[in-house]
Amino acid sequence: MKLENVFSEIDKDKENFIEVLNEIIRIPSISAQKKGIECADKLISLIKREIGFNTKKFETPGYPIVYAEKTVNAPVTLIFYNHYDVQDPSPLDKWDSPPFELTQKDNFLYGRGVSDNKGNLIARIFAIKIYQSIFGKLPLNVKFIIEGEEEVGSPHLPDFIRNYPELIEGDFCIWESGHRNASHQQQVWLGVKGILYLNLEIKASNRDIHSSWGGVIENPAWNLTWALNSLKNKEQKILIKGFYDNVLEPSEKEIELLKNIPFNEKLYKNNFGIKSFTGSGIKLKSDYYFTPTLNIDGLDSGYKGMGAKTIIPSTAKAKIDFRLVPNQNPNEILQKFEEHLRVHGFHQINITSFHGYPPARTSIASPYLKIISRTGENVYKKPLVVHPTKAGSGPMYLFSNRMDCFALGCGYERSNNHAPNENISIEDFLLNMKHFTALFHYFNK
């Protein structure tokens, strides 16, 4: 038996993978809206049916965590971290097909979560299925940790890991997702940024007030504007006292990596429909990977309909996220943020909810990086591009202090994660499966 048999089996079984992927795409598991919690049960039956793993559902105060494992008494244990929740699909009018119905167009698959990260999960499950069907069994122990609240900050994953540390004993971890770059190279990431997400609200009055009172009544939209303005200036510098204090500067080797990472600025600009980035060349890459950020995710106040309405809004709300780098910590940043509001007199602002986690970073020297790269190169016929970190976030810190973690997946640079028309290419979907079977096979000695 050779790996080539596995590969050709994967190609043959394509239609089946797509059908099974649609089984979970159809479930609108939007954790921010408490929808689609039944996706957990669906996954358990799907995993049992397809690969015969031992499964267990762990209830939490939110979405259950799905655990699955197959122990083959091998010396090495691989952990797959995934999540079954997705982002809200709005704005719906920007979708060309229904977000919760997997739609094939040409050689692409469209649907909310197909890249982030239900497609990845299905690719992993079917890599195992095909490998098992050809070679009888896996050459390493494999575990799945599949949570349902990644998109809302994984509030219940820390407790799960604290309560069941034995379940996440392992040697290395493949993180939820990843994508090929614009030059069609497969990529691997050695970490993630941390995050602190805040919902802010000013409640100023018991109702909207006619704006003729604007000369004498404080307007919460103005107070919110002034408060936000005090947090970051036009040069993108975050103005919270001590915000950059604990930032660990990237190592020389990490900076070295930037040179080998292609970054086709023009292509990205076209893709996003933006006029420019805030910088270019190495500065752009360095800002992207190594800079902590403060982003406004949403503003909401007063009248948003057609035409005019002249009111002092009763409330003003903002959603903001900080992306954190080593060694920043969300608790520390939250304290500094609150202190900033206090010192600057923005006592009107309430933090109505928040969540966050610290950043994570795996060493470039990890032996598993070599194995992933070598087996990937065999499948993709090109060297993998290694990134020091994702610019995005995830609760990788829960795993990275126990084992090396690597993010890679079946997306590509126009997969539109968190945006309308999320999609993957069928080719990437199959290559990603093949890479995993090759990775498994490395341990078949």
Add this chain to the structure above:
Amino acid sequence: MKLENVFSEIDKDKENFIEVLNEIIRIPSISAQKKGIECADKLISLIKREIGFNTKKFETPGYPIVYAEKTVNAPVTLIFYNHYDVQDPSPLDKWDSPPFELTQKDNFLYGRGVSDNKGNLIARIFAIKIYQSIFGKLPLNVKFIIEGEEEVGSPHLPDFIRNYPELIEGDFCIWESGHRNASHQQQVWLGVKGILYLNLEIKASNRDIHSSWGGVIENPAWNLTWALNSLKNKEQKILIKGFYDNVLEPSEKEIELLKNIPFNEKLYKNNFGIKSFTGSGIKLKSDYYFTPTLNIDGLDSGYKGMGAKTIIPSTAKAKIDFRLVPNQNPNEILQKFEEHLRVHGFHQINITSFHGYPPARTSIASPYLKIISRTGENVYKKPLVVHPTKAGSGPMYLFSNRMDCFALGCGYERSNNHAPNENISIEDFLLNMKHFTALFHYFNK
């Protein structure tokens, strides 16, 4: 025949007025949303039926203007200016009864537009009806100009007046609405502020982008925040160059008026549910009446739903209004605003729509003010409170350069214009009618 007969007839016919008022409250004539345009035809048939005036509907590119008149060959002509459009009733969940169904609770009438200003219109029509029924005919000529786009800045009224100047020949004008104050005194206003309303929008990308790009891609919500911040500081000072240049300081007599205007700060604060005003005493009143303002009516960007979504929004929008005082002009202010954006580098901001009109102010020395005050005192049994201007706006300038204009009406200080649970008291509704019949009767010599 005495005026007392008129008054007792008004009291007797109360139920009928309420029923007829509901005929037009039921029509959701929200001009900002192009709804309820049929209200014009309804008014024409209602006016014909109730008071037998000559009516004519003038089509415009937007809502028709309803004109009605009764000429009795008297030396004096009174013009009533009203509008049949209303503000959007959102947020609907804050209403205790359906906004488009007149609802009587205790001695109050609830419904969108009941105070601003359909209730006023019905009070005027029925004052005429009852006066005619008792005295046979009116002692002065009366005209109605009733437009349907006051809430969106009266875009087609200027053309109407330019095209039909003879229709608005008259001696004095009673403006759309007004309200009794917290001390239960009827009030009259000698002017309005001007307005400049702007819809602002930044379109930054072809879709929302994952916020992990926040370090290198400009966020329109940030640019909007910085732009708004540049317009006004926390001390409420408007920072647009030359904004205050043409402001005509109030006269000594106008400032004198402030002393006689009760302003129960505590009561207003309770009513609005606010902690404080930006000032108190004479400063508060002066700011309210004489200061031009810049207000944020709405902010809209990115994700506004439950929980978290981590995106760089593709667009950011704001609605803002300037309230202008003599001798500011909306065209001048718009130019200065555009220049401000240019000078400060906010080239991303598009003004997607705007409307506005200049302020208007009638002299305290007007002889019609004495007549209105004297006849009002007879009805309300207390002197009327005279305000130099409304803090709100209206296209009064179109009339005030031809005749003296006075705003008064049937609302009270908790009528909730532009807000949920808009209402008037039945007592005020009837007193307002009686005042108009007394005003008519003054000319019966």
